[in-house]
Amino acid sequence: MYTRQSSFKIALVTFFVTVTICAVSVQAQTPLEMDIPVDSAVTIGQLDNGITYYLRENHEPESRLELRLVVNAGSILEDEDQLGLAHFVEHMLFNGTERFPKQTLMAFLQRIGMQIGPDVNAYTSFDETVYQLQVPTDSMEVVRKAFQVLEDWAAYATLSDEEIDNERGVVIEEWRSGRGAAGRMLDEQLPVILGESRYAERLPIGDTLVIKQSSYEAVRRYYETWYRPDLMAVVVVGALDVPTMKSLVEEHFATIEPHENPRERQTFDVPYMETRYKVVSDEEYGFFPALSVGYRQPVVPLKTIADYRQRLVGSLARGMLNQRFSEIAEDGTRAPFLIASAGAGELVRGVPQFNLTTYANEDSLVAALRTVILEAERVKQHPFTPGEFSRYKELFLRSREEDYNERENTPSARLVFSYVNHFLEETPIPGVVNDYLLAQMLLPTITLEEVSTYLSEALSSEDRAVTVNIPEKPSLEWLTEEMLAITFEQYDGTVVEPYIDTTLDIPLFEEVLAPAAVLSQDSIPELGVAEITLSNGIRVVMKPTDFRADEVRFTSFSEGGTSLYSDDDFSTARFAASVVSSSGVGLFDETELRKSLAGKRASVSASISTLFEGFSGQASPEDLELLFQLIHLRATQARLDSSTFQSFINLNRTFLANRENSPGAAFSDTLRTTLYMNHPRYRPTKMEDLDAVDMQLALQVYHDRFADMDDFVFIFVGAFDTDTLTALAQTYLGTLPATDREESWQDVNRQTPEGKVVKTVYRGEEPQSRVSITFTGSYEASRKASHRMESLEMLLDIILFEELREERGGVYGAGVNASPLRRPRETYSFSISFGCDPERAEELTNAVFETIEGIKENGISEDYVARVQEQQRQARTVSLEENGFWLSALRSTYYSDSASQPQDILSYNELVDDLTAEDLQQAVTKWLTDRYVQVTLFPEQP
Numbered sequence: 001m002y003t004r005q006s007s008f009k010i011a012l013v014t015f016f017v018t019v020t021i022c023a024v025s026v027q028a029q030t031p032l033e034m035d036i037p038v039d040s041a042v043t044i045g046q047l048d049n050g051i052t053y054y055l056r057e058n059h060e061p062e063s064r065l066e067l068r069l070v071v072n073a074g075s076i077l078e079d080e081d082q083l084g085l086a087h088f089v090e091h092m093l094f095n096g097t098e099r100f101p102k103q104t105l106m107a108f109l110q111r112i113g114m115q116i117g118p119d120v121n122a123y124t125s126f127d128e129t130v131y132q133l134q135v136p137t138d139s140m141e142v143v144r145k146a147f148q149v150l151e152d153w154a155a156y157a158t159l160s161d162e163e164i165d166n167e168r169g170v171v172i173e174e175w176r177s178g179r180g181a182a183g184r185m186l187d188e189q190l191p192v193i194l195g196e197s198r199y200a201e202r203l204p205i206g207d208t209l210v211i212k213q214s215s216y217e218a219v220r221r222y223y224e225t226w227y228r229p230d231l232m233a234v235v236v237v238g239a240l241d242v243p244t245m246k247s248l249v250e251e252h253f254a255t256i257e258p259h260e261n262p263r264e265r266q267t268f269d270v271p272y273m274e275t276r277y278k279v280v281s282d283e284e285y286g287f288f289p290a291l292s293v294g295y296r297q298p299v300v301p302l303k304t305i306a307d308y309r310q311r312l313v314g315s316l317a318r319g320m321l322n323q324r325f326s327e328i329a330e331d332g333t334r335a336p337f338l339i340a341s342a343g344a345g346e347l348v349r350g351v352p353q354f355n356l357t358t359y360a361n362e363d364s365l366v367a368a369l370r371t372v373i374l375e376a377e378r379v380k381q382h383p384f385t386p387g388e389f390s391r392y393k394e395l396f397l398r399s400r401e402e403d404y405n406e407r408e409n410t411p412s413a414r415l416v417f418s419y420v421n422h423f424l425e426e427t428p429i430p431g432v433v434n435d436y437l438l439a440q441m442l443l444p445t446i447t448l449e450e451v452s453t454y455l456s457e458a459l460s461s462e463d464r465a466v467t468v469n470i471p472e473k474p475s476l477e478w479l480t481e482e483m484l485a486i487t488f489e490q491y492d493g494t495v496v497e498p499y500i501d502t503t504l505d506i507p508l509f510e511e512v513l514a515p516a517a518v519l520s521q522d523s524i525p526e527l528g529v530a531e532i533t534l535s536n537g538i539r540v541v542m543k544p545t546d547f548r549a550d551e552v553r554f555t556s557f558s559e560g561g562t563s564l565y566s567d568d569d570f571s572t573a574r575f576a577a578s579v580v581s582s583s584g585v586g587l588f589d590e591t592e593l594r595k596s597l598a599g600k601r602a603s604v605s606a607s608i609s610t611l612f613e614g615f616s617g618q619a620s621p622e623d624l625e626l627l628f629q630l631i632h633l634r635a636t637q638a639r640l641d642s643s644t645f646q647s648f649i650n651l652n653r654t655f656l657a658n659r660e661n662s663p664g665a666a667f668s669d670t671l672r673t674t675l676y677m678n679h680p681r682y683r684p685t686k687m688e689d690l691d692a693v694d695m696q697l698a699l700q701v702y703h704d705r706f707a708d709m710d711d712f713v714f715i716f717v718g719a720f721d722t723d724t725l726t727a728l729a730q731t732y733l734g735t736l737p738a739t740d741r742e743e744s745w746q747d748v749n750r751q752t753p754e755g756k757v758v759k760t761v762y763r764g765e766e767p768q769s770r771v772s773i774t775f776t777g778s779y780e781a782s783r784k785a786s787h788r789m790e791s792l793e794m795l796l797d798i799i800l801f802e803e804l805r806e807e808r809g810g811v812y813g814a815g816v817n818a819s820p821l822r823r824p825r826e827t828y829s830f831s832i833s834f835g836c837d838p839e840r841a842e843e844l845t846n847a848v849f850e851t852i853e854g855i856k857e858n859g860i861s862e863d864y865v866a867r868v869q870e871q872q873r874q875a876r877t878v879s880l881e882e883n884g885f886w887l888s889a890l891r892s893t894y895y896s897d898s899a900s901q902p903q904d905i906l907s908y909n910e911l912v913d914d915l916t917a918e919d920l921q922q923a924v925t926k927w928l929t930d931r932y933v934q935v936t937l938f939p940e941q942p
Contacts, residue, residue: 332649
């Protein structure tokens with residue numbers, strides 16, 4: 001039924017040999033006419049009732065199953081009295097089905113350790129609705145129940161009157177969260193972008209009047225009309241064998257009856273339009289001035305190898321154009337824009353588009369547009385250089401090679417995503433192996449002329465929408481649609497000179513280093529960790545893993561940070577690592593460094609935080625020595641160019657120029673200045689802070705932080721051999737400077753207010769409120785205390801979701817965040833925040849405090865404890881197989897004042913098992929006290 005990989009490989013190899021030997025036209029070769037193969041690892045079928053299924057066994061992560069119910073229906077199919085009800089129905093399916101009435105579904109999912117958002121979610125778009133579950137596979141009873149959930153979603157939703165009414169407020173709050181300047185500007189742009197199409201009238205969020213007043217019948221009619229077998233797919237990927245998956249799909253979905261005389265599932269188009277321009281301004285716009293040009297593209301098939309090859313042509317073209325844009329942006333002394341990019345995608349289903357996007361300061365928008373137009377003309381008139389072409393093909397193929405090397409570790413969620421798209425839009429699913437083979441075989445046959453032709457055609461579309469987002473102010477009134485049109489007419493088709501490609505023809509690392517001695521060795525067998533101390537004092541911690549075949553990650557730290565500099569120098573010190581890390585190393589500026597690293601996978605960046613400085617990065621195992629060379633270069637041959645420095649300043653200055661327009665910025669700034677009592681190091685960044693940044697001092701601070709590395713700890717996790725990594729550490733880390741300087745971080749005396757502080761901010765015109773309550777205090781650091789704080793965060797996340805959203809319908813979501821700190825003093829902050837209707841802000845704030853007081857007085861049920869515990873157990877099971885987790889966990893235990901030892905990483909579940917309802921009640925009583933800062937945002941009063 002589907003092309004097998006083995007026959008495909010033979011045909012493709014034959015094709016490649018033929019092309020290589022005969023040098024005949026690639027378009028004439030029979031293999032190009034072959035269909036793109038379907039990955040043989042996936043089983044695709046269809047039940048008699050029309051439901052399609054995709055099944056694949058995959059063990060990344062272990063003991064997890066990804067489930068999707070895909071409905072090929074979205075807001076585009078709504079009737080006039082249903083605007084917003086496709087999305088509303090998506091919400092409703094979490095509020096009750098035949099086997100999971102009301103909130104029992106959410107409680108069940110939490111009891112098996114799943115978290116709302118990461119593991120349980122859904123989305124509605126114009127053309128589809130997709131439901132997602134991730135469940136553990138260590139219990140078949142749980143797996144069967146998960147299939148019951150999907151089955152109920154597909155055919156047995158209750159959609160009761162009571163629950164419909166309860167959910168109206170939640171959906172309105174989701175709508176409210178998307179308003180403000182962004183929402184208003186989108187309202188103005190959509191008619192320009194989508195024209196008089198049905199899409200412009202069927203936004204998924206819908207019409208608030210319909211959401212508030214729609215009949216129960218209209219809600220049920222959408223579900224009954226469009227949730228039907230012929231429009232559905234079930235996708236199952238994870239740690240379960242395919243026969244069992246198939247049996248479960250048949251058991252739960254084969255009995256769903258197909259619809260008799262189903263309503264036609266129409267498709268809709270966006271009409272072709274002439275070039276149009278739209279400048280949208282808003283006084284609350286708080287981001288970079290932005291300009292976008294969308295070129296509509298013809299619909300092209302993606303069925304055959306030839307189609308796949310043409311897609312590669314487009315990828316190469318856009319990638320090289322983006323490299324050009326990056327090179328321009330890196331020179332802040334001359335660049336007219338801050339950022340520019342080229343991309344391709346779908347405006348809506350079936351409407352492909354090529355996009356050019358640029359961000360610039362308000363005085364340079366027209367110059368930015370001119371530069372983007374001229375660069376587009378340059379690549380249309382002159383082919384990319386052979387050097388650019390060669391480098392980008394190396395980079396592109398390396399990314400495919402990385403996927404191939406990790407083929408046994410491909411995350412199930414990524415596979416699920418591709419199968420969902422295959423069902424909805426018939427996008428190819430060749431699989432990682434075929435994808436790599438195709439890239440290997442086809443890239444050498446692509447010519448520069450083809451790349452130029454692609455861009456010339458893509459950028460010649462007359463159906464293009466040019467849109468600009470800017471803050472509303474008198475100084476920008478000159479920027480009009482007419483000005484944009486004049487600029488396009490003036491520069492479109494201008495004859496330009498070809499690009500000159502310059503490279504440094506020298507090795508990146510030339511110094512020959514003598515390996516340093518290893519002073520001591522140690523190990524932690526139960527963790528698989530080895531440790532050495534080098535002769536210059538640097539400690540190297542190594543944990544080889546097999547979680548990822550093509551990944552090595554590292555972090556490092558030393559005490560000190562910006563705390564060692566005066567308040568006057570702080571403005572410069574806090575930016576030093578960012579700006580210097582963007583300037584290249586040695587003789588290589590950032591552009592030359594990027595060219596030098598083409599086709600390699602190794603990156604290193606520096607950081608200087610309040611209390612620590614260090615390096616972090618990652619590499620492929622085959623580029624491990626390059627990673628160490630980059631560490632050495634970042635430490636000993638850092639540089640700072642005036643062009644890079646100015647680019648950094650321009651970017652931040654432009655951002656700050658508009659940030660204060662945003663009501664959200666006024667809210668967060670008030671919270672921050674109040675919470676930290678206007679401390680000079682913790683207040684919001686202002687323009688005068690940027691003015692105080694000194695280029696030479698930034699480089700001096702950077703050099704100073706990495707001048708003495710004898711107290712550094714480096715931690716490596718990933719696919720490496722310990723002996724190999726030890727030898728590299730001896731050569732490249734053991735030779736880093738060490739001066740025996742004794743230093744540690746200093747306490748900069750950040751304090752929080754005593755007692756209650758309540759403030760109100762009035763900004764913005766939309767009916768939006770935001771509330772933040774932050775509790776603070778002293779904290780006796782220990783492993784148990786840290787775990788109790790984490791558990792309290794998870795508990796309140798569950799309870800406030802139920803109280804504020806499900807019971808009161810007052811919020812879309814509430815954020816809960818716990819931050820216990822061990823240094824410079826043992827303190828904590830615990831914040832609760834949410835957005836809501838201004839008229840309900842007081843009610844919902846009171847509900848938060850009532851909930852807290854209720855726990856203090858009455859405690860909590862064991863059911864809540866069980867939910868928290870299972871979520872922690874399930875999350876830890878997945879984390880233990882992730883390099884990132886081990887890197888972070890080991891780092892936290894190697895601080896000089898750490899409250900735990902590395903071995904404690906494996907005893908986390910003991911803390912979980914020991915958690916009681918009384919522990920959580922005591923945590924609320926101890927930490928959620930009358931010492932807090934409360935800030936509420938209201939719209940401006942008329």
